[in-house]
Amino acid sequence: MNEILIAENIEKTYYLKNETINVLQGIDLKVEQGKFIVIFGPSGSGKSTLLNILGSLDRPTRGRVFFNNIDLFTNDDETLSKIRNKYIGFVFQFHHLLPEFTVLENVLLPAYIGDGDIKLAKERAFKILDELGIYDKKSRLPDELSGGERQRVAIARALINDPLLLLADEPTGNLDYENTNKLMEMFLHLKSEERTIILVTHSLEIVRLGDIAYNLKEGRLYAM
Numbered sequence: 718m719n720e721i722l723i724a725e726n727i728e729k730t731y732y733l734k735n736e737t738i739n740v741l742q743g744i745d746l747k748v749e750q751g752k753f754i755v756i757f758g759p760s761g762s763g764k765s766t767l768l769n770i771l772g773s774l775d776r777p778t779r780g781r782v783f784f785n786n787i788d789l790f791t792n793d794d795e796t797l798s799k800i801r802n803k804y805i806g807f808v809f810q811f812h813h814l815l816p817e818f819t820v821l822e823n824v825l826l827p828a829y830i831g832d833g834d835i836k837l838a839k840e841r842a843f844k845i846l847d848e849l850g851i852y853d854k855k856s857r858l859p860d861e862l863s864g865g866e867r868q869r870v871a872i873a874r875a876l877i878n879d880p881l882l883l884l885a886d887e888p889t890g891n892l893d894y895e896n897t898n899k900l901m902e903m904f905l906h907l908k909s910e911e912r913t914i915i916l917v918t919h920s921l922e923i924v925r926l927g928d929i930a931y932n933l934k935e936g937r938l939y940a941m
Contacts, residue, residue, distance in 0.1 A: 721881060721913050722913075726744070726781070727779070728741055728777060729770065729775075729777050729778050741763050741766060746931075750881075751912070751913055752913060752928045753927045755917075755927030755930045756768075756932075756933055756938070757924050759919055764917035764918075765917065767917070768915065772805050773800065773801055776790055785881055802827055803878060805881070805883075806877075806884070807884050807886075808868070808883070808885040809888070811891065812868055812871040814867055816859050816860060818859075820846070820856070820857055823874055824842045824873045825842055827874060827877050833878065842855075842873065849872060849903060851873075854866060863896070864893075865895075868889075871888075883913065884914075885904070885914065886917055888900060924941060
């Protein structure tokens with residue numbers, strides 16, 4: 718098995734004034750390259766917290782995450798930022814597009830930050846936008862797009878550096894039924910390309926799309 722990500726005994730605890738909240742309690746997870754993993758759980762179950770730790774946006778209270786043979790949290794924040802930019806793509810519930818930038822400029826941001834070959838990045842951006850059905854929107858601003866189109870732009874941005882791992886945090890959370898279906902078709906297309914995807918959701922309908930599904934309950938992962 719070619720495991721691209723291994724999480725060992727992940728715990729996350731928040732210390733508030735009058736209480737201690739144990740959000741994650743000893744989570745173990747192994748993800749094989751090319752698999753589509755879905756993590757299900759209601760709001761407040763810790764799904765986003767877990768995803769942020771797996772993507773090195775947050776550090777666990779205890780535990781280790783190995784990604785692409787890198788022991789992530791032995792690195793400083795600057796190094797982690799470079800690893801994320803080069804190897805990990807993120808799609809969030811809120812698209813987080815920069816309103817003053819065009820679709821193409823938003824998509825190219827990770828390439829600019831990573832000092833990549835911009836000419837090649839533009840060619841890749843055109844191809845991805847075409848595949849996602851929004852090539853004709855490349856010169857528009859985010860405010861000129863529908864909610865579904867904005868999420869497609871966010872997916873294109875996540876893919877621009879051809880990441881080894883794509884992390885999606887409730888990507889359909891703010892979409893209507895039609896746009897949710899369109900977005901899930903896109904994830905199925907990415908799955909057919911054997912991309913490694915971890916998606917968290919509170920929708921049981923989306924769970925069936927994954928190769929492997931887990932339920933995050935009371936801080937622990939259970940196979941579904």
